[in-house]
Amino acid sequence: MTQPIYVAQPDLPPLEEFLPYLREIWGNKILTNGGPFHQQFEQALCDHLGVKHLSLCSNGTLGLVTALQALGVTGEVITTPYSFVASAHSLLWNRIEPVFVDIDPATLTLDPSKIEAAITPRTSAILAVHCYGYRCDVDAIRAIADKHGLKVIYDAAHAFGVRDAGGSVLRHGDLSVVSFHATKVFHTFEGGAIVCPNAETKRHVDHLKNFGFVDETTVVEAGINGKMSEVNAAFGLLQLQHIRASLARRRHVDAAYREALEGTPGIRLLKSADELEANHSYFPILVEENFSISRDALYEKLRSHGVFSRRYFYPLIANFPMYRHMASAQAENLPQANAAANKVLCLPIYSALSLADVTRIVNIVRGA
Numbered sequence: 001m002t003q004p005i006y007v008a009q010p011d012l013p014p015l016e017e018f019l020p021y022l023r024e025i026w027g028n029k030i031l032t033n034g035g036p037f038h039q040q041f042e043q044a045l046c047d048h049l050g051v052k053h054l055s056l057c058s059n060g061t062l063g064l065v066t067a068l069q070a071l072g073v074t075g076e077v078i079t080t081p082y083s084f085v086a087s088a089h090s091l092l093w094n095r096i097e098p099v100f101v102d103i104d105p106a107t108l109t110l111d112p113s114k115i116e117a118a119i120t121p122r123t124s125a126i127l128a129v130h131c132y133g134y135r136c137d138v139d140a141i142r143a144i145a146d147k148h149g150l151k152v153i154y155d156a157a158h159a160f161g162v163r164d165a166g167g168s169v170l171r172h173g174d175l176s177v178v179s180f181h182a183t184k185v186f187h188t189f190e191g192g193a194i195v196c197p198n199a200e201t202k203r204h205v206d207h208l209k210n211f212g213f214v215d216e217t218t219v220v221e222a223g224i225n226g227k228m229s230e231v232n233a234a235f236g237l238l239q240l241q242h243i244r245a246s247l248a249r250r251r252h253v254d255a256a257y258r259e260a261l262e263g264t265p266g267i268r269l270l271k272s273a274d275e276l277e278a279n280h281s282y283f284p285i286l287v288e289e290n291f292s293i294s295r296d297a298l299y300e301k302l303r304s305h306g307v308f309s310r311r312y313f314y315p316l317i318a319n320f321p322m323y324r325h326m327a328s329a330q331a332e333n334l335p336q337a338n339a340a341a342n343k344v345l346c347l348p349i350y351s352a353l354s355l356a357d358v359t360r361i362v363n364i365v366r367g368a
C-alpha cells in the first residue's frame with residue numbers, strides 16, 4: 001500500500017537541529033513577550049525578505065484583524081471572494097462589511113477594473129489577496145486607493161518570499177500580512193507577521209498585539225493578545241536556514257507538473273510562476289468543461305488512489321452562510337470567482353514530494 005499524499009506537507013528540519021534552541025529557552029526561562037528569539041527572528045526575517053519593519057504575530061488571522069485596527073478601517077471594505085475564509089472573517093471581527101468584487105481570471109486575484117463601481121461613501125479600504133502567491137495588480141489598486149482616499153491591506157498569506165522588480169511584494173499596501181501556518185510555504189507551526197512601512201506603524205502594531213500596553217502601567221488601546229511565543233520564533237529562525245533549499249525543491253516539482261500537464265485537453269494551468277514571480281506555494285489546475293470528467297470526479301478519483309488534492313477555494317467565501325445574503329455576494333456579481341471555484345483543484349506540492357510521485361499524480365489526471 002503506497003503512502004497517502006496530501007496537498008501539503010510541512011517542512012521539518014531534523015529534530016536535533018531544534019534542540020539547542022529549546023535548551024536556550026529552558027535556560028533563560030523567557031517563553032514569550034518579545035524575548036530574544038522573537039527579536040532575532042524579526043530582524044532575520046526583515047533581512048531575508050528585504051523589508052525594513054515587521055511585527056511577528058501568533059497567526060495570520062490575528063495579523064489581519066490587527067492590521068485593520070491599526071489603520072482604523074471601518075464601514076465597508078472591498079475584498080475578493082476567492083480566498084481562504086479568514087480574509088473576510090477578519091473584517092467581520094472588526095464589524096466591517098465586506099463588499100465582494102470579482103477576480104481576474106488570469107491571476108485569480110482582485111480585478112482592479114471592477115473595484116471603482118463598488119466604492120460607496122462608506123468604503124474605507126481595499127483588502128486584496130496575493131492568491132497562490134500571484135501578485136495582485138498592485139499599481140492599479142494603489143492608483144484607485146489614492147484617488148478615493150482608501151487604505152490598502154494585502155493578505156499576503158501565500159506570498160512569502162515573492163518578489164517583483166522593486167523588491168519584496170510585501171512592501172506594497174499600507175500593511176501586508178503573511179501567515180506562517182503549518183500548511184504555508186514557510187511555517188512556524190502557527191504564526192504570522194505584519195509588514196509595516198515605517199517604525200512608527202510597527203510600534204503601533206506592537207502595542208495592539210500586546211493588549212495595547214505601551215509600558216508596564218499604560219494601556220492606550222483595546223489591543224489583543226496576538227504575540228508570537230519564543231518557541232515559534234526560535235523554530236522560524238531555524239526554518240530560515242532551510243527555506244532556500246525548500247523553495248528550490250518546490251520549483252522542480254512545479255516544473256515537473258507543468259512539463260507533464262501542459263497541453264492536456266481540458267486542464268488549464270495558471271501562467272508559469274517565473275513570469276508572475278510566484279513562490280510555488282500551490283499548484284492549482286483548472287478543470288475545464290471539455291475535460292473527460294468533472295472537477296469533483298477527478299478529486300474523487302485522485303482520493304481513491306490515495307492522493308488528497310484540495311478544492312482551494314471552494315466554496316467561495318461569498319457562498320458561506322455569514323456572507324451569502326449580502327448584495328455583493330450574489331453569483332451574478334462574481335462570475336469569474338464562481339467559475340474558478342467550480343474548476344479549481346490544488347495538486348500536492350511540497351519540498352519532499354518526489355518527482356516519481358508527481359509522475360504518478362499526473363498519470364492519474366491524464367488517465368481520467
Ligand SMILES: *Cc1c(COP(=O)(O)O)cnc(C)c1O
Binds near residue numbers: 083191192
Ligand atoms: C492561511 C491563510 C490565512 C490565515 O492564516 P493563519 O495563519 O492560518 O491564521 C489568511 N488568508 C489566507 C489567504 C490564507 O491562506
